[in-house]
Amino acid sequence: MPRTVSDGGEDFDGDVSSQTGSHRYTDSNSTHHHHHHGYKVGFPPAKGLLAEFADGVKETFFADDPLREYKDQPRSKKLWLSLVHLFPVLDWARSYSFGKFKGDFVAGLTIASLCIPQDIGYAKLAFLPAHVGLYSSFVPPLVYAMMGSSRDIAIGPVAVVSLLLGTLLQEEIDPVKNPYEYSRLAFTATFFAGITQAMLGFFRLGFIIEFLSHAAIVGFMAGAAVTIALQQLKGFLGIKKFTKKSDIISVMESVWGNVHHGWNYQTILIGASFLAFLLTTKYIAKKNKKLFWVSAIAPLISVVISTFCVFITHADKQGVAIVKDIKQGINPPSFHLIYWSGPYLAKGFRIGVVAGMVALTEAIAIGRTFAAMKDYQIDGNKEMVALGTMNIVGSMTSCYVATGSFSRSAVNYMAGCKTAVSNVVMAIVVMLTLLLITPLFKYTPNAILASIIINAVVSLVDYETAYLIWKVDKMDFVALLGAFFGVVFASVEYGLLIAVAISLGKILLQVTRPRTALLGNLPRTTIYRNVEQYPEATKVPGVMIVRVDSAIYFTNSNYVKERILRWLRDEEEQQQEQKLSKTEFLIVELSPVTDIDTSGIHALEELLKALEKRKIQLILANPGPAVIQKLRSAKFTDLIGDDKIFLSVSDAVKKFAPKSALNV
Known part of the structure; x- marks a missing residue:
């Protein structure tokens, strides 16, 4: 079987795990997701408000975990460590020569x-x-x-x-x-x-x-x-x-x-x-x-x-x-x-x-x-x-x-x-x-x-x-x-x-205007890459694959939605000129999207409505733990359907693209 890689850089070859954390599970007989290797997108355990806030504070202010040395130490040792923390001379002076x-x-x-x-x-x-x-x-x-x-x-x-x-x-x-x-x-x-x-x-x-x-x-x-x-x-x-x-x-x-x-x-x-x-x-x-x-x-x-x-x-x-x-x-x-x-x-x-x-x-x-x-x-x-x-x-x-x-x-x-x-x-x-x-x-x-x-x-x-x-x-x-x-x-x-x-x-500028890329398939592989970077990458007939290279927040959510729709309009014009098959599926590769807020989810909902009018199905590929958690909390996963969320782009293409379009 050829080596398969999602465009976010994750390797998918045989027995692989989701990038979304340790909560993964297999269902090789599942017809619900139709994934060729049996894995589906995992949901991380839900956190309470306080736990989420504490994690955010810790990552922002205490990423170096300054208190780890103090754990399980007697009071005298803690006092000494505090003095050394304030006056490093007490530490290095002992070995001075x-x-x-x-x-x-x-x-x-x-x-x-x-x-x-x-x-x-x-x-x-x-x-x-x-x-x-x-x-x-x-x-x-x-x-x-x-x-x-x-x-x-x-x-x-x-x-x-x-x-x-x-x-x-x-x-x-x-x-x-x-x-x-x-x-x-x-x-x-x-x-x-x-x-x-x-x-x-x-x-x-x-x-x-x-x-x-x-x-x-x-x-x-x-x-x-x-x-x-x-x-x-x-x-x-x-x-x-x-x-x-x-x-x-x-x-x-x-x-x-x-x-x-x-x-x-x-x-x-x-x-x-x-x-x-x-x-x-x-x-x-x-x-x-x-x-x-x-x-x-x-x-x-x-x-x-x-x-x-x-x-x-x-x-x-x-x-x-x-x-x-x-x-x-x-x-x-x-x-x-x-x-x-x-x-x-x-x-x-x-x-x-x-x-x-x-x-x-x-x-x-x-x-x-x-x-x-x-x-x-x-x-x-x-x-x-x-x-x-x-x-x-x-x-x-x-x-x-x-x-x-x-x-x-x-x-x-x-x-x-x-x-x-x-x-x-x-x-x-x-x-x-x-x-x-x-x-x-x-x-x-x-x-x-x-x-x-x-x-x-x-x-x-x-x-x-x-x-x-x-x-x-x-x-x-x-x-x-x-x-x-x-x-x-x-x-x-x-x-x-x-x-x-x-x-x-x-x-x-970078936050409000994030990069987006149109992806194509590298011949004889299941790898999907930016068509500008790899001119040999071919677009899959009937499927448009877009990658968003940034977290989706209120600052850029509208731009991301408009940019995807612009890709779609350009693609439709090209299809009419060259008499190609119409786009039926839009796959959004989410591996670089580290986070999303309510404005971002709202933009995805508007994108979904705009696509439904065009009779185009929206498919998500490789969402990260924070993203999938928030999409589920906002009930967007119910709106789109669990069978439209995939572990990788190649999984989604295998499920929805015409068999004649696949060159692997």
């Missing part, structure tokens, strides 16, 4: 050398004092090391979040005229960013960030990289009066408006020469992975050399802008600075939610990337709680929003980090820097910080992935372009809004 520490120590020193100059630059990007950037690489990494589940992620301020905060905060308070109030709003936003992240993790709502598609994130990051690089032209060219807007048109007008009197050529010389040095080291590191440390320590070397040059040449007297004094000492408390009431409370909340979501998206993406490379799992909800807690603590210790940095995490990974202890080593180096050597940064030129940031954000423009997205899915590419141009020509929040809108639009 000196060998692992060596890897973490080297990685920690390497990322510290990279983060110190970056933090000073990123703080400027957020219009905050330089020391706040360093504070944010001291406390948050220590909290994350205790609570985070990623071994490779490096915590601290990042370019995209710094730009986002700087853009949103300065719309509310002028950072130059009111630096104190501005810092207070920044700490308030950081607090609410942490609350947002922790709540998403605690209530297991991590799936919300999945609404930002990969393509939208690629476009958003590329747009942010271009915007950040443009913002650095102020420091790179030595311009004193620069636009506060972040869009490309305002920035370029500001740049060209200052070309005759605003540019400082000593500043340009410093910036350009060190940017060339940084890009060269990055190129060397890319060509030879073992030389990653060359690129990692290049920013610190640039800062040291440029600071020394400015100091001995007194270039600051020639108009070269310098960092000036960085406040010495570690993080002072800032709990009392957070706005707990007044109009800035709501503004801080709004900015914090946006910044927190962006920071979360970046951190989770980075954590998953490196976990996959080292073949271990990270718990997304645990990560959110860890990131949220570190930002809540950070907001109370003079930090602004910290998250996972891709460039630093890559360096951390290549430097051979073994655990989150590399973050602790980095934090200690930053602490020593704050306590001992911040006065040495006084003569650091702003141009060098601009060069370091431009060098860091170049890698955010992922043109290879953009090209791949273009080749694979044009709609995804539209989302990418929308996010990119939104950030570059409008602002970061508009770009983010466009990215989310296009991602949701794509989902809605």
